[in-house]
Amino acid sequence: MPVELPDGVFAAALTPLHPDRSIDHPRFAEHCRWLLANGCDGLAPMGTTGEANSFTVTERMQALDTLVEAGIPAHRLLVGTGCCAVPDTIALTRHAVEHGVGGTLLLPPFYYKNVSDDGLFAAFDQVIQAVGAARLRIYLYHFPQMSGVPIGQELIARLRQAYPDTLAGMKDSSGDFEYMRANLQAFPGFRVFAGTERYLLATLRAGGPGCISATTNVTAPLAGQVFARRGWPDADGLQEQLTALRMTLEAFPPIPALKALAARRTGHADWRTVRPPQVPLAAARLDELVEKLASLAGADTLEGL
Amino acid sequence: MPVELPDGVFAAALTPLHPDRSIDHPRFAEHCRWLLANGCDGLAPMGTTGEANSFTVTERMQALDTLVEAGIPAHRLLVGTGCCAVPDTIALTRHAVEHGVGGTLLLPPFYYKNVSDDGLFAAFDQVIQAVGAARLRIYLYHFPQMSGVPIGQELIARLRQAYPDTLAGMKDSSGDFEYMRANLQAFPGFRVFAGTERYLLATLRAGGPGCISATTNVTAPLAGQVFARRGWPDADGLQEQLTALRMTLEAFPPIPALKALAARRTGHADWRTVRPPQVPLAAARLDELVEKLASLAGADTLEGL
Numbered sequence: 001m002p003v004e005l006p007d008g009v010f011a012a013a014l015t016p017l018h019p020d021r022s023i024d025h026p027r028f029a030e031h032c033r034w035l036l037a038n039g040c041d042g043l044a045p046m047g048t049t050g051e052a053n054s055f056t057v058t059e060r061m062q063a064l065d066t067l068v069e070a071g072i073p074a075h076r077l078l079v080g081t082g083c084c085a086v087p088d089t090i091a092l093t094r095h096a097v098e099h100g101v102g103g104t105l106l107l108p109p110f111y112y113k114n115v116s117d118d119g120l121f122a123a124f125d126q127v128i129q130a131v132g133a134a135r136l137r138i139y140l141y142h143f144p145q146m147s148g149v150p151i152g153q154e155l156i157a158r159l160r161q162a163y164p165d166t167l168a169g170m171k172d173s174s175g176d177f178e179y180m181r182a183n184l185q186a187f188p189g190f191r192v193f194a195g196t197e198r199y200l201l202a203t204l205r206a207g208g209p210g211c212i213s214a215t216t217n218v219t220a221p222l223a224g225q226v227f228a229r230r231g232w233p234d235a236d237g238l239q240e241q242l243t244a245l246r247m248t249l250e251a252f253p254p255i256p257a258l259k260a261l262a263a264r265r266t267g268h269a270d271w272r273t274v275r276p277p278q279v280p281l282a283a284a285r286l287d288e289l290v291e292k293l294a295s296l297a298g299a300d301t302l303e304g305l
Numbered sequence: 306m307p308v309e310l311p312d313g314v315f316a317a318a319l320t321p322l323h324p325d326r327s328i329d330h331p332r333f334a335e336h337c338r339w340l341l342a343n344g345c346d347g348l349a350p351m352g353t354t355g356e357a358n359s360f361t362v363t364e365r366m367q368a369l370d371t372l373v374e375a376g377i378p379a380h381r382l383l384v385g386t387g388c389c390a391v392p393d394t395i396a397l398t399r400h401a402v403e404h405g406v407g408g409t410l411l412l413p414p415f416y417y418k419n420v421s422d423d424g425l426f427a428a429f430d431q432v433i434q435a436v437g438a439a440r441l442r443i444y445l446y447h448f449p450q451m452s453g454v455p456i457g458q459e460l461i462a463r464l465r466q467a468y469p470d471t472l473a474g475m476k477d478s479s480g481d482f483e484y485m486r487a488n489l490q491a492f493p494g495f496r497v498f499a500g501t502e503r504y505l506l507a508t509l510r511a512g513g514p515g516c517i518s519a520t521t522n523v524t525a526p527l528a529g530q531v532f533a534r535r536g537w538p539d540a541d542g543l544q545e546q547l548t549a550l551r552m553t554l555e556a557f558p559p560i561p562a563l564k565a566l567a568a569r570r571t572g573h574a575d576w577r578t579v580r581p582p583q584v585p586l587a588a589a590r591l592d593e594l595v596e597k598l599a600s601l602a603g604a605d606t607l608e609g610l
Contacts, residue, residue: 053389053416057361084358084389086581109582111358111415113451119582126581146418148453149582276391276431277414277424277454 003075005102005137005168008041009200009223010078010193010212012049014258015063017273023055023063024270029070031217031262036076038303039224040216043072044105044171046080048146049214049255054275057088061095068099075102078171078212082107082141086123090130093138103137105171110147117155124159128166136166143173143195150174153186160187171195171212181206197223198246201239204230215249217258222301241298248292256281257289264290265304308380310407310442310473313346314505314528315383315498315517317354319563320368322578328360328368329575334375336522336567341381343608344529345521348377349410349476351385353451354519354560359580362393366400379405383476383517387412387446391428395435398443408442410476415452422460429464433471441471448478448500455479458491465492476500476517486511502528503551506544509535520554522563527606546603553597561586562594569595570609 013035016027032043045067046052046060055063060081068074081092081104089106096104109115109123128136140159144150151170159167172180173195180199183192184207194203194211197219203211204227216223222242229235249257256274260281263271272280281289293299318340321332337348350372351357351365360368365386373379386397386409394411401409414420414428433441445464449455456475464472477485478500485504488497489512499508499516502524508516509532521528527547534540554562561579565586568576577585586594598604 048416054391054414056390056392059390059392085361085364086359087361087364109359111353111451112582113453115582116584119584122584123581146416148418276428277417277420279421279424279427 005078006041007209008227009039009210009216010042010044011035011040011216011220012047012212012214013043013045014217014262015050016271019270019273021275025066029066032067032072035220039220042076044078044212051275052080057091060092064099074100077101078103078105078139080105084109084111086126089127093127094131097131097133097136103139103168105139105141107141107147108149110149113148120155121158128163137168138166139168140170142170184208198243200226201235214254215246218261219245222298244296245298252289260286310383311346312514313532314344314515314521315347315349316340316345316521316525317352317517317519318348318350319522320355321576324575324578326580330371334371337372337377340525344525347381349383349517352410356580357385362396365397369404373404380407382406383408383410383444385410389414389416391431394432398432399436402436402438402441408444408473410444410446412446412452413454415454418453425460426463433468442473443471444473445475447475489513503548505531506540519559520551523566524550527603549601550603557594565591
């Protein structure tokens, strides 16, 4: 049996770049270590926030190699491996499993739209069969606003039935809490992580394991408190503060804004570098964001603000 | 100066597969030769219809190698090279240019939605700078229904201004003929191909070069007649027949239906193989499609019906 991915707060880890837009590996390891030391129970590198689809397959593998070599516990990693081309998904998933990761996060093949459940099932089935590892744990990545390919309950049911051990859970970035709750109820043992810390406490109370979020790259210290205090009377007040931070961050382009905040926290200006089609956040927008965050009750938890 | 991509009828060439879903290279070359001998002036391999995004970068390069080695004139090829990750787009575009292709067809990076023109400009700019070839001819691939990333007039204008020779044209698969006409008018010399043979004659009359279509994998013989007769009184009648064929084909899932028709025409059942998330067309649906096509006035132009 593989060591299970922990419950709790996950950051969809940002990928720091050099000015030439290649990955800054030492800084990537440093950021991931900082997240785990500051409220995160696990990390989801190479997701949407990590600009995964802006990297080649080789670059994505090298990024994971870096984390494992830096001593990040592999079972705390939920690595994004879902591509448009099934052979790419297979290569990345196999590589992640060989590193002993806690799970792999799979987008459906996302170029073609309005595809059938048969087609999506065939894609996931091909990956699972090709990787062929008992320790493979797949989390479905539901983010219809970005992928354009929703993952419906019938498909989940079918995959769970075919692969009850492998189909471990889902990251639901749709923002639709009722859908998350419905899936937690419909599929006992299916680990649905909320894609936003806004629903962290609500997800835990609905029986879910936690959240995986872009903005926990910044809010992890407070999100970690919410998770730690989940059984206590002060949890709701902390969640309220966390939600306010999240809602403020949400109003800005996430990747550029989060990278600009990382640059501010660490003093490394290169952190602002993104890959196209992202563009760096304008300095005035960062000032605006910082001012808004600083006015909130949870601001004292934000390092380097 | 590179030899220019011809005007006329292009097929977004299907990619035949073996039963294990690897590319059947000899059959790919054979199909492309058949298209050029049966009404096509050029080919757009590795587009949406060619299931390009379901193949790895290496597989895509090998497919192009096959066509060039088989003697398909490279200047008649408009090769799809646009990926989510700019380094992949650069690698494929460079490879295509080294083969002397008539043009490369670039999707914008299509994972992230609601991105800015600045971000899209940066992506195309990075590709053009990295490939750095005077003979590079880029055609923008506008297919918002599939990519989720529209290409607006302001972006075209900006790219044309920065790279007047390189930004050669567009394949417009939006189905919005007014947008095609507007771009032909707004940008003299910009070669806007209609993404459907339904608008072949209308595009030619609006000053456009022709069409690039999925369904010309089947309708090429008639489409070629429309192009050949474009200055003659019978052109409208031929276009009417062509449109009827197209509209009938459009009601079926394009890739599986076109592959099923290719299987029928050639007698090779493996032609029906697709990559997920596509699924093969059910036999009953093929019968239905064949019956509908056979009832149309242009049916005598369809080989092997």
